Amino acid sequence: MLELKNISYYYKSQKDKTILNHVSYEFKKGVMYAILGSSGSGKTTLLSLLAGLDVPVDGTVCVGGEDILQRGLNAHRKDNMSLVFQNYNLIDYLTPVENVRLGGKADAEKLLEQMGIDQLQRKRNVMQLSGGQQQRVAIARALASKAPILLADEPTGNLDEDTANEIIAIFQNLAHEQEKCVIVVTHSRELAEQADYILTLKKGKLEE
Amino acid sequence: MNILELSIHCLVRKRTKSILLLSVVFVTSCFIYAGWACKSANVQTQTEGKQALGASFRMEENEADRHDRTAEAIKKLGGQNGSVDGSHIEQLESGDWMISHDNSFETLQMEDIETLAGQEGIAEYNVTTANIVVNPVNFVRIEDPDVDQHSDLLGVSLRGNMEMRLDFDVQNGNIEVNEGRMITSEDKDVCVISRELAELNGLMIGDKLEFNDRKKRETSKVYSAEIVGVYDTIHKITPIMYGDSYRSENIIMTDLRFPEKPQGCEGDPLYQYATFWVENVDEYDTVKEQIKKADINWKRYDFLDNTGMSDTMAENFGDLDEMSSMILILVSVSGAVIISLVFLFWLKSRIHEIGVFLAIGKSKVAIIAQMMLEGILIGCISFTLATVCAPVLSKGVADYLVGYQVKQQEEQREAEKGMTGGAGVAEYESEVVGVETKVTGKIILLSASSILGVIFIAVSSSCMLVVVQKPKEILSRMS
Numbered sequence: 001m002l003e004l005k006n007i008s009y010y011y012k013s014q015k016d017k018t019i020l021n022h023v024s025y026e027f028k029k030g031v032m033y034a035i036l037g038s039s040g041s042g043k044t045t046l047l048s049l050l051a052g053l054d055v056p057v058d059g060t061v062c063v064g065g066e067d068i069l070q071r072g073l074n075a076h077r078k079d080n081m082s083l084v085f086q087n088y089n090l091i092d093y094l095t096p097v098e099n100v101r102l103g104g105k106a107d108a109e110k111l112l113e114q115m116g117i118d119q120l121q122r123k124r125n126v127m128q129l130s131g132g133q134q135q136r137v138a139i140a141r142a143l144a145s146k147a148p149i150l151l152a153d154e155p156t157g158n159l160d161e162d163t164a165n166e167i168i169a170i171f172q173n174l175a176h177e178q179e180k181c182v183i184v185v186t187h188s189r190e191l192a193e194q195a196d197y198i199l200t201l202k203k204g205k206l207e208e
Numbered sequence: 209m210n211i212l213e214l215s216i217h218c219l220v221r222k223r224t225k226s227i228l229l230l231s232v233v234f235v236t237s238c239f240i241y242a243g244w245a246c247k248s249a250n251v252q253t254q255t256e257g258k259q260a261l262g263a264s265f266r267m268e269e270n271e272a273d274r275h276d277r278t279a280e281a282i283k284k285l286g287g288q289n290g291s292v293d294g295s296h297i298e299q300l301e302s303g304d305w306m307i308s309h310d311n312s313f314e315t316l317q318m319e320d321i322e323t324l325a326g327q328e329g330i331a332e333y334n335v336t337t338a339n340i341v342v343n344p345v346n347f348v349r350i351e352d353p354d355v356d357q358h359s360d361l362l363g364v365s366l367r368g369n370m371e372m373r374l375d376f377d378v379q380n381g382n383i384e385v386n387e388g389r390m391i392t393s394e395d396k397d398v399c400v401i402s403r404e405l406a407e408l409n410g411l412m413i414g415d416k417l418e419f420n421d422r423k424k425r426e427t428s429k430v431y432s433a434e435i436v437g438v439y440d441t442i443h444k445i446t447p448i449m450y451g452d453s454y455r456s457e458n459i460i461m462t463d464l465r466f467p468e469k470p471q472g473c474e475g476d477p478l479y480q481y482a483t484f485w486v487e488n489v490d491e492y493d494t495v496k497e498q499i500k501k502a503d504i505n506w507k508r509y510d511f512l513d514n515t516g517m518s519d520t521m522a523e524n525f526g527d528l529d530e531m532s533s534m535i536l537i538l539v540s541v542s543g544a545v546i547i548s549l550v551f552l553f554w555l556k557s558r559i560h561e562i563g564v565f566l567a568i569g570k571s572k573v574a575i576i577a578q579m580m581l582e583g584i585l586i587g588c589i590s591f592t593l594a595t596v597c598a599p600v601l602s603k604g605v606a607d608y609l610v611g612y613q614v615k616q617q618e619e620q621r622e623a624e625k626g627m628t629g630g631a632g633v634a635e636y637e638s639e640v641v642g643v644e645t646k647v648t649g650k651i652i653l654l655s656a657s658s659i660l661g662v663i664f665i666a667v668s669s670s671c672m673l674v675v676v677q678k679p680k681e682i683l684s685r686m687s
Contacts, residue, residue: 053567054680073679078569089564093221101209103568125221145568 001181002027002050002080002149004206007059009045019045020056021204029148032175032182034195041201043185044153050183051083051151052076063149082142086154088134090126096137097122103144111140115170132163139170150174152184156191168194211578219582225557229550229586236543236662237587237594238601241655243536245602245647246609263489265496266512267316267324267482273508274314278307311468311478314338320504321482327502329495331487334374335464338480339365341453342470343425345418347409350457360451363422364405364458366467372400374483375461382445388413388437395463400437404457411435417460419470431469433462531609540662547666551583555673559682566679576671583667587659594655598647 009020019042027033037043048054049061052073060067068076077083082103090099096117100108112122115136121129126137135155142150152171156164168191175182175196184195192198200207219226281295282305289298294313298306316335325333341363349364351357369375372390377383383402391398399417406412415435421428439461447454468477486495500511555562565575 048680051567054678074569074571076569077567081569083567085567089560089567091561091564093218098209098217102564141568 001029001063002183003062003065004050005060005062007049007056007061009042009049009054009056009058018204020049020206022059023204023206024059025199025206027149027181027183029181030175030179031197032171032195033184033197033199034192035183035185035199035201035206036187036189036192037185037201038187042204043187043201046201046206047151047153047183047185050149051081078145078147080147080149082145082147082150084135084138084142084150084152084155086157088131088138088158090134090137090141092125092127094126095123096126096129096133096140099126099137100140100144103141104146106144106146108140108144111143112137115140131158132160132166135159135163135167136170139167143174148179149181149183152182154186155184156186156188164191211574211581215578215581215585218578219585225554226586229547229554230590232543232546232550233586233590233659233663234593236539236547237590237655237659238597239539239605240536240543240658240662241594241598241647241651242602242605243532243539244651244654244658245598246532246606247536263492263513264483264485265499267321267484268480268510268512269314269316270508270510277313278309282307311471311473311476314478314480315476316479316482316509317505318477318479320509321479323502323504324482324484324499327495327499329487329491329498331485332374333370333482333484335370335479336375336481336483337366337368337464337467338478339367339448339454339459340467340471340478341365341422342419342467343422343428345420345430347405347411347417349452350404350408350455351452352455355452357452361422361453363453364419364460365454366399366419366460366462366470368462368464368467368477370464372461376481376483377445382443383439383441385437385439388435390437391461391463393464395436397431397433397466398436398463399433399466400439400461401435402457402459403438403440405460406435406438413437421470421472424472428470428472431466433460433466535605536658540658544662544665544669547583547662548669551579551666551670552673555579555670563679563682566682572675576667576675579671580664580667583663584660587663591656591659595647595652598655602647 003026004023007020007023008018010016010018023046035043035046045054049056052061052068055069055073060069062068063071063076063080068080083089090096091102094102096112097108100106100111109122117129117133117136117140121133126134129137135158139155150171155171156167159167171182171184172194174180182195184191186192197208277293278295281292282297284292285297291297294310296308296310298308300306318335321333321335324330341361343362344364367375369391370393372378372385372392378385378390385400387403388400391400401411401417411417413435416432417435418430418432420430441456445456445459447456452458464479465477468474471478484499486492496513500506562575566572
């Protein structure tokens with residue numbers, strides 16, 4: 001489904017400091033992955049490369065066997081990927097429904113209902129919702145695109161334990177019921193243990 | 209969700225920033241409107257002003273030709289006393305030669321004046337005599353008691369005009385007839401005197417003034433002219449020669465053929481100036497060329513452009529036009545800079561939003577298009593509001609600018625007051641009460657284009673921020 005082929009990455013200003021060193025891995029659909037790593041290990045860089053927000057210095061990122069650069073990064077982000085962030089990244093002047101509609105043409109009301117956002121909450125300004133509710137809206141937006149891959153960067157970082165568990169359950173459901181490839185980047189071992197596979201990023205290498 | 213919906217939501221829900229931007233664009237729009245309206249009004253006023261003031265030509269005696277004719281007369285007489293062609297030559301006891309001339313030698317020829325007046329494109333003309341000093345018989349002149357009058361001619365000056373309203377001191381606003389009337393070409397043996405002279409002698413309209421030859425005060429024939437008007441001196445006319453005979457208050461305006469009579473030269477007038485006004489100032493040069501082809505003795509005359517005030521006005525309104533252009537450029541540039549800065553400030557606070565859009569697969573072009581649309585929507589609202597305010601604002605700005613120019617002209621005129629008396633160059637009174645500014649379809653179109661241009665430049669320059677950054681950099685700034 002999503003494949004990293006011999007990926008290397010370093011900052012041009014710091015060529016001697018390799019962040020990713022010839023990383024290769026294939027992510028499969030219907031599976032939830034957790035990528036673990038300490039701060040500065042390159043987790044967010046890897047996520048950026050997978051999401052098409054940045055390009056590797058060496059190697060290729062492929063979806064369905066096709067290099068994402070050939071298709072175009074915008075198209076890759078639009079059609080293949082949906083992103084969920086730690087700080088939700090919702091548009092502050094829109095309602096939950098409008099935010100979800102940004103993600104795609106799917107039924108926003110239905111998606112928000114599935115995420116447990118009631119009708120009254122759906123019509124309020126998104127910034128008036130709680131952190132957990134905002135993260136649910138962000139997930140609903142990610143699902144609206146109907147993209148086969150969902151990337152999440154520390155999705156439970158700002159949430160309490162109960163809400164975090166609910167969000168993890170949603171991710172598991174997306175992977176197992178909706179056959180999506182869910183990749184969660186985290187430094188929380190507790191969260192990682194609920195994934196099907198745990199990958200660790202260490203010294204520029206991705207280990208299973 | 210399309211970009212129009214997003215733009216509208218953004219503008220409506222981020223009210224404070226929208227109102228700030230709206231205010232800036234509104235003010236810019238108003239000034240751009242005013243600039244275009246003033247520019248248009250300037251052109252209109254410039255043309256109307258020129259037309260109102262009139263452009264003219266002035267004909268006077270050619271000094272070199274006069275010298276040549278004198279030399280020729282001396283030659284003809286072969287060193288003997290005598291008279292020829294209006295020149296009188298007499299050897300004095302001292303051995304020096306004295307040369308004097310009749311009016312016929314000095315005067316402009318009426319048939320030549322009429323030939324020029326009959327040319328196509330000439331609207332009207334006036335003939336003015338030289339200031340002729342004569343003896344006042346039944347009244348006293350105004351004298352400065354502190355001045356020794358022995359060297360003076362002890363008379364008053366008579367100046368004849370075909371049409372007094374076209375006299376250069378009347379046209380220039382140096383004198384105003386506020387009692388009675390001016391002299392016309394139909395009048396005969398009439399005069400208009402100064403207020404001071406009337407008061408000194410207790411003269412009233414209908415009274416008759418008597419004059420005779422100053423050289424033969426006791427024996428020459430007395431001629432009378434009826435007072436038909438009294439003029440007030442606005443700016444004293446600078447005397448053409450020293451002495452009270454030529455002082456402003458002692459100048460008496462008469463009909464064209466009167467001064468020659470008490471001078472003792474009846475039938476031999478001395479026309480010093482002829483002025484011709486063109487019908488259409490835009491055809492000034494064409495008419496001038498046409499006139500030069502007229503069959504008259506050109507050697508005898510100087511033919512001068514007499515567009516002093518017209519040119520000054522044109523220059524002043526040219527300055528005004530320049531000022532309007534400056535306003536337009538200044539407002540457009542400063543507007544573009546300010547709007548760019550406001551947009552930049554706005555975009556910086558929307559970096560989060562831009563990052564989200566990029567993350568969900570929106571292209572940079574689509575993001576910039578949304579910003580542009582927001583700018584255009586703000587521009588449309590501001591422009592509509594500005595259109596409502598434009599007529600009043602344009603009028604205000606135009607009046608201010610014209611007022612400024614007129615004030616400058618007034619100051620200039622004040623500085624030059626009285627400098628046109630006698631042999632001075634004729635200038636013409638100008639009065640600009642205000643400027644009519646119309647917000648026409650053309651002005652709306654020009655203003656709309658300018659404002660759209662300013663918004664386009666402002667948004668494009670501020671959006672460079674979006675273009676040059678990588679999505680990852682924006683997203684990393686978000687976290």
